[in-house]
Every structure is written in structure tokens, then in C-alpha cells.
Amino acid sequence: MRAPFRDWPTRLHVDLPLLVLLSLLSTIGLIILYSAGGENMDLLFRQLMRLGLAFGVMLTVAQIPSQWLYRLAPGLYGIGLILLILVMLLGDIGKGAQRWLDLGVIRFQPSEMMKLAMPLMAARYLQDRGIPPAGWDVPIILLLIGGPVLLIAEQPDLGTAVLVATSGVAVLFLGGLSWRWILSLAGTLAAAMPLVWNLMHDYQRRRVLTLLDPEADPLGSGYHIIQSKIALGSGGLFGKGWLNGSQAHLQFLPEGTTDFIFAVYGEEFGLIGLLLLLALYIAVTVRGLRISANGQNGFERLLAASLSFTFLFYVLVNTGMVSGVLPVVGVPLPLISYGGTSMVTLLAGFGMLMSIQTHKKMLAP
Amino acid sequence: MRQRFRSKQRVRLYHPELQRRLIRSRIAIALVVAAILVAGLCLRLYELQVRDHAHFATLSQGNRVRLRPLPPQRGLIYDRHGVLLAENLPSFRLEIVPEDVPDLPQTLDRLSRLIDITPQDRERFERERRRSRPFDAVPLRHRLTDEEVARLAIDRIHFPGVDIRADLTRHYPFGASTAHVIGYMGAVDERDLRNVPEGTYAGLNEAGRSGVERYYESELRGVTGYEQVEVNAQGRTIRVLETHPPVTGQNLYLSLDIRLQRAAEEALAGQRGSIVAIAPESGEILALVSQPSYDANLFIGGISLADYRALSKDPGRPLFNRAVLGQYPPGSTVKPLLGVADLAAGLPLGSGGVYCAGYVKLPNQERRYRDWKRSGHGRTDLRRAIAESCDVYFYQLALELGIDRIHDVLVAFGFGHATGVDLPGERGGLVPSKAWKQRVRKQPWYIGETLVNVIGQGYNLATPLQLAQATATLARRGRVVHPRMVRAREDVASGQYVPMTPVPGSAVPFGTPAQWEAVVDAMHDVVQTPGGTAYGSGRSAPYAYAGKTGTAQVFGLGNEEEYVEANVAAHLRDHALFIGFAPLENPAVAVAVVAEHGGSGGRTAAPIGRQVLDAYLVREEEAIP
Numbered sequence: 001m002r003a004p005f006r007d008w009p010t011r012l013h014v015d016l017p018l019l020v021l022l023s024l025l026s027t028i029g030l031i032i033l034y035s036a037g038g039e040n041m042d043l044l045f046r047q048l049m050r051l052g053l054a055f056g057v058m059l060t061v062a063q064i065p066s067q068w069l070y071r072l073a074p075g076l077y078g079i080g081l082i083l084l085i086l087v088m089l090l091g092d093i094g095k096g097a098q099r100w101l102d103l104g105v106i107r108f109q110p111s112e113m114m115k116l117a118m119p120l121m122a123a124r125y126l127q128d129r130g131i132p133p134a135g136w137d138v139p140i141i142l143l144l145i146g147g148p149v150l151l152i153a154e155q156p157d158l159g160t161a162v163l164v165a166t167s168g169v170a171v172l173f174l175g176g177l178s179w180r181w182i183l184s185l186a187g188t189l190a191a192a193m194p195l196v197w198n199l200m201h202d203y204q205r206r207r208v209l210t211l212l213d214p215e216a217d218p219l220g221s222g223y224h225i226i227q228s229k230i231a232l233g234s235g236g237l238f239g240k241g242w243l244n245g246s247q248a249h250l251q252f253l254p255e256g257t258t259d260f261i262f263a264v265y266g267e268e269f270g271l272i273g274l275l276l277l278l279a280l281y282i283a284v285t286v287r288g289l290r291i292s293a294n295g296q297n298g299f300e301r302l303l304a305a306s307l308s309f310t311f312l313f314y315v316l317v318n319t320g321m322v323s324g325v326l327p328v329v330g331v332p333l334p335l336i337s338y339g340g341t342s343m344v345t346l347l348a349g350f351g352m353l354m355s356i357q358t359h360k361k362m363l364a365p
Numbered sequence: 366m367r368q369r370f371r372s373k374q375r376v377r378l379y380h381p382e383l384q385r386r387l388i389r390s391r392i393a394i395a396l397v398v399a400a401i402l403v404a405g406l407c408l409r410l411y412e413l414q415v416r417d418h419a420h421f422a423t424l425s426q427g428n429r430v431r432l433r434p435l436p437p438q439r440g441l442i443y444d445r446h447g448v449l450l451a452e453n454l455p456s457f458r459l460e461i462v463p464e465d466v467p468d469l470p471q472t473l474d475r476l477s478r479l480i481d482i483t484p485q486d487r488e489r490f491e492r493e494r495r496r497s498r499p500f501d502a503v504p505l506r507h508r509l510t511d512e513e514v515a516r517l518a519i520d521r522i523h524f525p526g527v528d529i530r531a532d533l534t535r536h537y538p539f540g541a542s543t544a545h546v547i548g549y550m551g552a553v554d555e556r557d558l559r560n561v562p563e564g565t566y567a568g569l570n571e572a573g574r575s576g577v578e579r580y581y582e583s584e585l586r587g588v589t590g591y592e593q594v595e596v597n598a599q600g601r602t603i604r605v606l607e608t609h610p611p612v613t614g615q616n617l618y619l620s621l622d623i624r625l626q627r628a629a630e631e632a633l634a635g636q637r638g639s640i641v642a643i644a645p646e647s648g649e650i651l652a653l654v655s656q657p658s659y660d661a662n663l664f665i666g667g668i669s670l671a672d673y674r675a676l677s678k679d680p681g682r683p684l685f686n687r688a689v690l691g692q693y694p695p696g697s698t699v700k701p702l703l704g705v706a707d708l709a710a711g712l713p714l715g716s717g718g719v720y721c722a723g724y725v726k727l728p729n730q731e732r733r734y735r736d737w738k739r740s741g742h743g744r745t746d747l748r749r750a751i752a753e754s755c756d757v758y759f760y761q762l763a764l765e766l767g768i769d770r771i772h773d774v775l776v777a778f779g780f781g782h783a784t785g786v787d788l789p790g791e792r793g794g795l796v797p798s799k800a801w802k803q804r805v806r807k808q809p810w811y812i813g814e815t816l817v818n819v820i821g822q823g824y825n826l827a828t829p830l831q832l833a834q835a836t837a838t839l840a841r842r843g844r845v846v847h848p849r850m851v852r853a854r855e856d857v858a859s860g861q862y863v864p865m866t867p868v869p870g871s872a873v874p875f876g877t878p879a880q881w882e883a884v885v886d887a888m889h890d891v892v893q894t895p896g897g898t899a900y901g902s903g904r905s906a907p908y909a910y911a912g913k914t915g916t917a918q919v920f921g922l923g924n925e926e927e928y929v930e931a932n933v934a935a936h937l938r939d940h941a942l943f944i945g946f947a948p949l950e951n952p953a954v955a956v957a958v959v960a961e962h963g964g965s966g967g968r969t970a971a972p973i974g975r976q977v978l979d980a981y982l983v984r985e986e987e988a989i990p
Contacts, residue, residue, distance in 0.1 A: 131384045131387065131388070132387060170395070173391060173395065174388055174391045174392060174395065175388070175391070176387045176388070176391060202559075202560050203559075203563070206562060206563075223432065223564075229413060229421065230421050230424045230425050231425070232410065232413045232414060232421070233413040233414060233417050233418060233420065233421025233422070233424070233425075234418070234421045234422045234424065234425030234426075235414055236414055236415070236418040236422065237414060237415055237418070246425060247425060266410070266414065270414060271410055271411065271414040271415060274410055274414075275407070275410075278403065278406070278407070282403065285399070289392055289396070292388075292392065293389060293392070297381070298381075298384055298388070301385070301388045302388065305388070305392050305395075309395055309399065312399055312403075316399075316402050316403070316406060319406055320406065320409075323406070323409050323410060323413060325409055
């Protein structure tokens with residue numbers, strides 16, 4: 001009688017450590033959003049609704065056995081790719097940046113879908129073809145990654161393109177990509193830098209240049225970096241205390257509730273607070289890697305590890321941007337930044353992790 | 366190789382344990398990399414929050430400082446003699462600081478009883494209010510009239526949080542006369558923001574939408590400055606600490622002569638069409654008329670929906686700049702151009718002439734290619750063929766030259782491609798060739814089409830600006846002229862006056878000086894010998910000038926149908942064209958006239974051209990005391 005009761009998380013396909021950590025992070029997010037948003041209850045309520053939806057999606061995804069995910073992978077990837085091409089062809093509605101696809105009822109961002117479809121597809125491919133990849137496998141996977149990434153970069157959404165690329169490359173690396181490949185790819189990438197520079201949009205180039213000299217565009221993107229560095233730096237070791245961050249409250253810091261919320265947090269809770277937050281993020285990552293280690297086959301392990309590392313990568317890109325060591329690319333801070341779509345995708349990914357952890361008894365492919 | 370591949374395959378298939386170990390070791394490596402990155406981030410945060418804390422704390426303390434954009438003044442636009450064509454007039458706008466207003470909806474209602482506030486004004490106000498902070502002033506109405514200002518001033522005390530602010534708005538003293546040249550201003554949109562640094566339009570609401578305002582937007586705009594303002598804990602301004610003044614936009618001096626512009630407008634009054642006058646030596650555009658026009662001042666501060674609808678629904682299409690966008694068959698105005706080619710090719714018709722019986726027939730064809738003069742011109746040489754606009758002579762020439770050489774001649778004069786004038790959205794017209802027809806229509810070229818095209822009909826299309834350019838090229842005896850609208854820029858800050866360098870014209874690759882002179886003489890005959898198609902309007906001129914009329918069919922007549930103007934609906938009547946330049950030697954002005962559905966070129970367009978030339982040359986004489 002006692003055993004099934006204690007067993008409830010597995011029966012509901014919930015991974016308790018992950019659930020606790022993610023809830024903790026979301027709670028911190030709500031607390032800091034209350035401050036960053038100028039104590040706006042409306043904003044907080046909307047974020048709470050989104051969190052509810054995203055957690056719901058996570059728990060739903062967790063019910064799907066990983067074999068199903070394995071089977072769905074090519075379909076999801078194919079649909080994502082088609083939608084990305086559609087966005088390129090008809091997405092003109094969004095003016096300038098073509099990221100949205102208008103489906104009449106809802107507006108849909110296919111690049112978000114790709115964040116999940118990419119690691120799924122890559123992990124399935126390696127599972128099918130064997131680990132480590134050999135012969136033509138590597139170029140084919142690189143092609144599978146490169147297609148959607150280029151389409152997303154063209155939208156232009158450099159931030160998401162980098163994240164999607166990372167999720168695919170992570171699978172490839174974790175799947176045992178030979179060092180010879182790694183070195184030659186790194187060399188090619190370094191050599192391609194001038195080309196990338198040429199492909200970048202003017203505003204993106206300016207953001208990179210602004211990193212070197214923030215004063216050059218004080219009314220534009222340089223302003224973000226200057227103000228967020230002041231916010232972080234003035235926070236000091238212990239911070240100014242909750243609701244006391246003057247940078248955010250006097251509205252010096254733009255986008256304080258979204259991409260730059262890390263600076264608000266750093267101003268109010270200081271280095272100690274930031275380290276605590278980072279520790280939580282690392283704990284989530286480590287838990288994800290543990291799930292990966294417990295995986296029953298290559299597909300599960302690769303998928304879980306890729307999702308975990310990509311999550312940490314999000315954190316590093318956002319914090320690097322806010323602390324002024326990376327260009328401003330518009331990547332939100334997971335679970336903390338105000339905003340909806342990317343949170344749903346993120347938690348759907350954690351739903352997959354939970355599924356891998358809790359569907360153990362089934363036969364693996 | 367094959368062997369190794371196989372053995373690897375076996376490892377993958379039969380040793381899941383090896384596979385697991387591989388992934389684990391890779392995870393370990395990735396963890397090390399991640400740890401290094403996290404350590405780097407922590408180091409960066411330590412740097413900012415501990416090592417440099419004092420520095421940033423001071424900045425943050427002093428960060429009662431906010432940047433506030435200071436919009437620059439837009440550059441002024443003058444005509445070639447310094448007459449102001451676009452200026453910035455002080456005006457008043459009504460602003461509201463929402464935080465200081467006790468009851469916003471009620472205040473808005475009471476204000477709208479006092480002054481005119483449209484639903485659009487309110488909508489825009491609401492939109493901007495949502496974007497800004499409660500203590501920021503949000504504009505409700507622009508361009509208050511003096512009366513409104515007075516009415517508000519009396520009741521001022523009853524409206525806390527409502528303020529009247531002085532402002533500068535664009536104004537075009539010549540309104541409709543210059544609208545197609547200068548264009549107008551409109552609200553800044555995504556397109557304006559795409560290729561400029563992010564802060565460029567800070568504090569600015571409008572950007573150039575068409576004409577010179579659009580083409581020279583970056584010169585006219587100036588550079589936004591900013592001031593550092595100290596604010597208190599609630600974010601309200603205490604004092605200004607530091608000011609980086611804005612840089613006023615550059616002033617532009619157009620080559621336009623507003624006096625000639627208005628004279629040309631008057632000459633074309635009541636007609637739809639276009640006039641372009643160019644100074645042949647420099648390519649400077651002296652007048653550019655497109656009629657009907659519109660009052661560019663209507664657009665300032667946002668045009669009302671009713672006004673915009675009236676303009677865009679007007680069948681005369683007043684917003685359409687016919688001078689650079691309108692494409693018309695050039696008709697017989699291409700004859701002098703082909704005449705030069707005729708002489709240059711040394712064809713026998715140049716000396717012997719052609720017998721014109723009023724029509725020609727092609728072998729094996731029933732269709733008659735008719736002359737505009739049914740009775741025919743008799744034996745005609747090139748000089749008479751130009752003067753009297755004999756079609757049959759040119760039909761003969763067409764057969765000698767062939768369509769591709771006709772194409773090359775017209776292209777050499779600038780037809781078929783945009784002139785590169787400094788106005789936005791110019792169109793290139795069309796000069797057909799065999800290759801063009803194959804490519805676009807997927808059909809072979811028919812000989813008959815050559816005959817239609819040689820008299821500027823058929824597929825041929827040219828803009829009035831291209832016609833003026835070709836005329837100027839004739840006036841310069843074969844030097845191609847590149848038209849331009851702006852003569853000089855003036856940097857207000859440094860007082861520096863920078864003339865725009867003209868594009869040097871290349872030479873038309875055929876024709877000797879004597880041959881050019883011969884064609885010019887024939888064009889002189891057009892206006893100053895009896896029988897010339899513009900003799901009626903040209904004979905009394907106090908100066909020697911050259912011209913050529915053109916009448917362009919809008920719809921094709923049946924083979925034996927007679928064109929009777931009175932029988933044809935107004936919108937199907939022929940376009941009347943005229944090109945000309947004066948004086949004959951050392952030409953000072955070249956002009957092209959297109960009167961849409963004006964009927965005959967000689968009767969309608971030529972007198973208009975004469976009027977424009979008169980206006981320019983008489984003024985030139987006046988200028989010399």
C-alpha cells in the first residue's frame with residue numbers, strides 16, 4: 001500500500017527534483033518581475049498565466065513516452081522546416097523581421113518549434129545510424145542543422161539561430177563526433193567569420209561594434225549596455241535590496257522586464273543573489289545530465305544531454321549579453337524574463353526530460 | 366578502410382556499454398567547457414560588482430541623469446536663385462502630462478469642446494501615452510491655429526497638466542507648384558529605421574516621403590543631439606546637466622527656377638501632363654511640372670483621412686509624378702534622333718529623299734502604314750521629313766536601319782533606362798529590340814512593328830524627363846546630359862557650401878558636327894518655316910529656336926479609320942508632345958512637354974513649349990540690365 005503512494009511522481013511522470021528547481025526559478029522570476037515591472041500586478045498576473053500554461057505543457061509532454069518522441073522526430077522536423085520556408089515566403093506581414101506565421105487564429109513562430117525538433121531529429125538520426133557517427137553521417141547531420149539555422153538567421157533572428165544550431169551541434173558532439181571533425185569544423189567556422197560578418201544585417205553589425213565602444217551610439221543599442229553595466233555594478237556584493245534598484249525604477253534600463261531582467265536582479269540582490277541564481281540554473285543542468293546518464297538508449301541520452309546543455313547555454317548567452325561581454329542578440333533569461341512563447345518551448349523540453357526519466361519500464365528501441 | 370568501418374559498425378550494434386561510456390565522457394568534456402564559461406561569467410560579475418563596484422555605484426548615484434533626445438532642425442530647401450521652397454515655421458502643439466491630469470477622459474472631452482480634436486488625434490494620443498511614462502508630456506494636437514491658442518490660453522487655469530509648446534513644422538510656401546519636386550514628409554516608419562543607427566530618429570516624428578525630401582533625407586535630417594537631465598527619485602526633471610546640441614540638417618539649393626516652374630505650370634494650366642526644362646550645359650533641371658498636383662502642406666503633421674482619400678481617388682492622380690514616373694509613347698519626337706543616325710549611316714535617302722504618297726505597304730501585306738498626312742508629302746528629304754514630320758520617310762529609314770539599330774540609337778540618347786536623376790522612384794521607359802521581344806513576349810519580331818516603332822509608337826515608352834534629357838543632348842550636339850535636381854548642399858554648422866559635382870556626359874557614338882548641325886537646322890524649320898509642324902506657334906519668336914512635335918496614339922486606329930478628335934472620347938485622345946531648345950546657338954534651355962490627351966502636338970504642345978522658352982529667355986534678358 002505504501003509503495004504506490006511514494007511512487008506518485010513516477011506514476012504521474014513527474015521528475016520531482018526538476019519540478020522543484022523549475023518552480024523555484026519561476027518564483028524568483030515572479031518576485032523580480034514584480035520589482036522590474038514597477039510593481040505592476042497586471043504584468044505579474046499575465047506572467048503567472050503563462051507559467052501555468054507552460055507548466056501544463058511540460059506535464060503533458062512528460063506523459064509522452066520517449067519512443068513516441070523518437071517516432072515523431074522526423075515529422076516534427078519536417079513540419080518545422082516547411083513552416084520556416086513558408087515564413088520566408090509569406091511572412092511579410094510582420095514588417096521587417098519575418099518571424100511570425102499568421103495561422104488566422106494564432107500567430108506562430110516556427111523557429112521556436114525548431115528549438116525542440118532539432119535535437120530530437122539529430123538524436124534520432126544518430127540512434128539510427130550508430131554512435132559515434134561515421135562516414136557520411138556527419139555531413140548529413142550538418143546539413144540537417146544548417147538548413148533551418150540559415151532560414152532562421154535570414155528572418156533575421158540571429159539569437160534563435162545560434163540557439164537552434166547549438167542544440168543540434170551539442171547532439172553531434174555528445175554523440176562522439178571525432179576530434180578531427182571538431183578541429184576542422186572549428187577551423188572552418190573561424191575562417192567563415194568574415195563571411196558571416198558580410199551576411200549580417202546592418203543593425204546586427206552595429207551591435208557587435210557597440211560592444212567595443214558603447215559610447216558610439218548612446219541613444220541606441222550602446223545605451224542598453226551602459227545602463228545594464230551600471231545596474232549590475234552598482235548592485236555590489238549584496239545588492240540594493242528588493243524594489244530598491246534605482247536603475248530599473250527610474251527607467252534608465254530599457255527592457256528591464258524582458259531581456260535585461262538579469263541586470264535588475266543583479267542590482268537588487270547583488271553578486272550573492274546572482275551566484276545563487278546561477279547555482280539554481282546549474283542544478284537544473286546537472287539534474288538534466290543525470291537523467292541523460294540514466295537514459296536507456298543513445299537517443300534518450302543524447303536528447304536529454306543536448307536539452308540540458310542548451311538550457312545552460314541560454315543562460316550564458318543572456319547573462320553574457322547583459323554583463324556586456326556578448327553582443328545584444330535578444331535572448332531571454334530562462335524562466336525569469338517576461339514573455340510567453342520561448343517559455344512554453346523551454347518547459348516542453350523539460351517535459352521531454354521528465355518523460356525520459358519516468359518511462360523507464362518500457363522497452364527501449 | 367572497409368574493414369574498419371565494419372568493425373566500428375559491430376561495436377555500435379553490440380556494445381551499448383561502449384556507447385554509453387562514449388556519451389558519458391563527452392558529457393564530462395562538455396561539463397568542463399561549461400564550467401570554464403560559468404567561471405568566466407562569475408569573474409565578469411565579480412569585476413562589475415566587487416572590483417568596480419565603487420565606480421558603478423557613483424555612476425548609479427549620479428544616474429539621476431537621463432538622456433533626452435534633442436531633435437535637429439531640418440535643412441531648408443531653396444531654388445537656384447535662393448528663393449525659399451521648404452521652410453520650418455514655428456507652430457504650437459498641445460501636450461498633456463497624464464500624471465498631472467486629475468481626470469483624463471473628462472479633460473479630453475472638455476478640450477474637444479474648446480478646440481478641434483479628431484478621433485485620429487485621440488487615437489494617436491492614446492497609442493503614445495501607452496508607450497511613454499506617466500510624467501512624460503504626450504502631444505494631443507499639432508499645428509494649433511492662433512485662435513485655438515488664444516482660446517486655450519484663456520482657460521489655461523482650468524486645465525492642469527495641459528500645456529502648449531512651441532514647435533517647428535515644415536511648410537512649403539509654393540504648395541502645389543513644388544509638390545512633385547520637393548515631395549512631402551510623413552510619419553517615420555519601419556523602412557526609415559532599417560538602415561540607420563538606432564538613435565537616429567529619436568525625437569523625430571517625420572521623415573521625407575517623396576521627392577527631394579525623400580531622396581536627400583539623410584542630408585536634410587541632421588543629427589539628433591541629447592541632453593543629460595538630472596531627475597529626482599520619482600524620475601522628474603530637476604535640471605539639465607550637459608547638452609550635446611543637435612546638428613541642423615544641410616540646406617539644399619535646387620537647380621529649379623521657381624519663376625520658370627510657375628510659368629511652365631501656367632502654360633500647362635487645365636491639362637494633365639508634364640513639362641521638364643533642363644539647362645543643357647549642366648543638366649540642371651530648371652522646371653519639373655506634373656499636373657494635376659497637390660498641396661504638400663496637407664501632409665504635414667499627418668494628413669486627414671478625408672484629404673488623403675480625395676487625393677488617392679482623384680482620377681487625375683495628383684500624387685503621381687508624371688515627370689519621372691509617367692511613361693508615354695514618344696511619338697515623332699524621336700525623329701530628329703533617328704535623323705542623326707540616318708546621316709551618320711550615310712544612307713541614300715539622306716541625299717535623294719523618299720517619295721511619300723501618304724502610306725506604304727510592305728510586300729505580301731495588305732495593311733497600309735499611313736502617314737499622318739493622308740495626301741502625302743511628295744518627294745521628301747530628311748530636312749523636310751523632320752520639319753513636316755513625314756512618317757513615310759521614316760518608314761523607309763526603319764527598313765534600312767532595322768529595329769536593333771533603332772534601339773541602339775534611342776538608348777544612346779538615354780531612352781530605355783533611368784536617367785539617374787536625384788529623385789526617388791524614377792522609371793526607365795522602354796525601348797524594344799528583337800532580344801527584348803523574345804525575352805519578354807516570347808515572340809519573334811515582325812517587320813511591321815519596326816515601322817510602328819520608328820515613329821515612336823508601338824512598344825516605345827519614355828518619361829518626360831527622358832524626353833528632356835534627349836532634347837538637351839540634341840541641343841549639345843551629341844553630348845549626353847545627366848539631369849539633376851540639387852545644385853549644392855550647405856552645411857549650416859560650418860557654413861560650408863558644397864556644389865554637387867555634375868556627372869560628365871559621354872558623347873553619342875555617331876554623327877559628325879556637320880550632321881548634328883543639319884538635324885538642328887531641320888528642327889529650326891519645324892518652328893520657323895511655313896509647313897513646319899509648329900510653324901504656327903514658332904514663327905513670331907524673337908529668338909531662333911529648334912523644336913519637334915509629336916502626337917502619340919493612345920489607342921490603335923483601324924486600318925482605314927480616320928482620326929477625328931471630336932469623335933474620340935477625351936480619355937482616348939492622342940497625347941500631344943513637344944520638345945525644343947533655345948537659342949539655336951549656345952542653347953540655354955531645353956524643354957519637353959507632354960499634354961495627356963491633348964490631341965495634336967503641333968496645336969497643343971508646341972505653343973506650351975514656346976511659352977516656357979519665352980518665360981525663360983525673357984527673364985534671362987531681364988537679368989542683364
